[in-house]
Amino acid sequence: MVKRAIRRSQPASWLLIAIGLHCLVLTIRAQTTIARFSVQLDETRTYIKVTGDIQLLNSTPYLKDIYGLGNIHWSIGGKEIAVKAEKTGNLLVFSQLPSHGQAQISFEIKCKRTPGEGKLNGIYIFENGILACSGFFPGINGLENGLVDIRWNLPPSWELFSGNQGPQKYAVARDRLWAAGKAAFKTEEQLGTVIFKVVVIEGTTLSGGKESLDRINLLFKYAFQNFGPLEGEEYSLILFPKGSIGGYALTRHSLASEQQWMIPVHEILHWWSNLSAPVWLLEGVHSYVAEKMSLKFGLSNEYLFNLYLRTCLYLHQAKVHREGQILSLAESSERFPQDLKYSDIYYLGALFANGLDRAIQAQCPTASLEKVFSLVCKDRHNKFDLMDLIKKETGYDSRSFFDKYFYAKVENPEVLLK
Ligand SMILES: [Zn+2]
DSSP, X not given: OHHHHHHHHHHHHHHHHHHHXXXXXXXXXXXXXXXXXXXXXXXXXXXXXXXXXXXXXXXXXXXXXXXXXXEEEEEXXXXXXXXXXXXXXXXXXXXXXXXSSEEEEEEEEEOBSSOOSSSOOXXXXXXXXXXXXXXXXXXXXXXXXXXXXXXXXXOTTOEEEESOSEEEEHHHHHHSOEEEEOXXXXXXXXXXXXEEEEEEXXXXXXXXXXXXXXXXXXXXXXXXXXXXXXXXXXXXXXXXXXXXOOXXXXXXXXXXXXXXXXXXXHHHHGGGOOTTSOHIIIIIXXXXXXXXXXXXXXXXXXXXXXXXXXXXXXXXXXHHHHHTOOOOHHHHHHHTXXXXXXXXXXXXXHHXXXXXXXXXXXXXXTOOHHHHHHHHHHTTTSOOOHHHHHHHHHOOOOHHHHIIIIISOOSOGGGGGO
C-alpha cells in the first residue's frame, strides 16, 4: 500500500514542479517591466511630450488617435527608424518594427483648453492643473499584465493627484484618469480598503470654505455605509476652478468637477449607480437625492435647496415654452441618451422625485426616496422594479403617481413642488 502510494506520488510531484515552474515563468513575465514612459508638460503648457522605451516581445504597438496627437518618432539605440503607421478605426497601428528588442517612441499631444460637451477625452490644461484621460499611453497588445514604469515631469509645486509614479500594471496605467496640478488643500480618508481623496486645485472658490471638506468626507462615509461598500482601492474627487470643467464621473473611480457642491455630490453618488436603472432615475432622481444629501450634510441649506427646485421648474417651463410642446418624463427619458436637448430628465426628473418623495413620506413618515435610492444602489449589480421596491419598503403604492406624473404630460408641474 505504502510502496504503491510512493510510486504514484512521484509523477504527481514532477507534475507539480512543472506547473510551479510554468507559473513562475508566467509571474516573471507578468512582472517584467515592458515599458518606461516619461510625460513632460512643455514650458508654454500647450502640449505634453511622451517618451518611452518599449520591449517589443512580439507585440504590435499602437496609439489611440486622440485629438492633438502628432510628431511621432520611433528609434532603436538612438537611431531613428522608419515605421509603418496604419489607421484602423480610432487606432494608429505600428508595423515593420523588429519582433524583439527595445525601441524608443516619442510623440506629442496638444492640450485642450476647455472641455466641450459630452465625454472627456484627450488632455486638458488649466491654469493650475492638467487632466489626461485614458488612452494616451501606447498600447502593447498581449502584454496588459506586464509592468510599466511611469514618470511625470511636472512644473514646480505641481503634484499627481490621480495616478502614481513608478512601476505599475500596464492595463491600469493605460485606462485610468491622470490628474496633476497645484493643490490649495486636500484630504485623504481610509474606509476599509478604500481611500477617498479630495483635492481642491488652487484658484477654486469652495462654497463653505475648507470646513466643507470635512462635510464631504462625512457624506462619503455615510454613502459607503448606507449604499454599500465600493470595489477598488482609490476614489478621488478633484475640484477645479469654476468654468474650467463641468461634472464628470469617470471610470477607475476618479472624478473631476467644479466647486458648486451639488455637482461633486451628484458625481460622487454615481460611484454607486445601478446601471440597470433607467436614465431619468440615474440622472434626475439622482440629482434630487444629491441635493437632499448636500442639505443633510450642511453643504447646502434650505434656501439653496428650494432655489434648486425652483430653478428646475423654471428650466423645465422655459424648455416647454421654447419648443411649444410638453413631453412627459417617460418621453424625455426615451430620447435623452441620443439627443442631449432632452435634458429635461434633470429638471422634470428632479421635480418628479420631489413629488414622489413627499408622497412616500405622506404614507410612511419614516421612509424617504433616499432610502429607496439606497436600496437600488446597494443591489447595484442586479435589475429591480422601482414600483415594487417602493411598495415593499414604504407601503406606498406609487402606480397612480407614475401614471399621472411620469407617463402623462404634466400640465401643471408646480404641484410637484407642493
Ligand atoms: Zn450624472
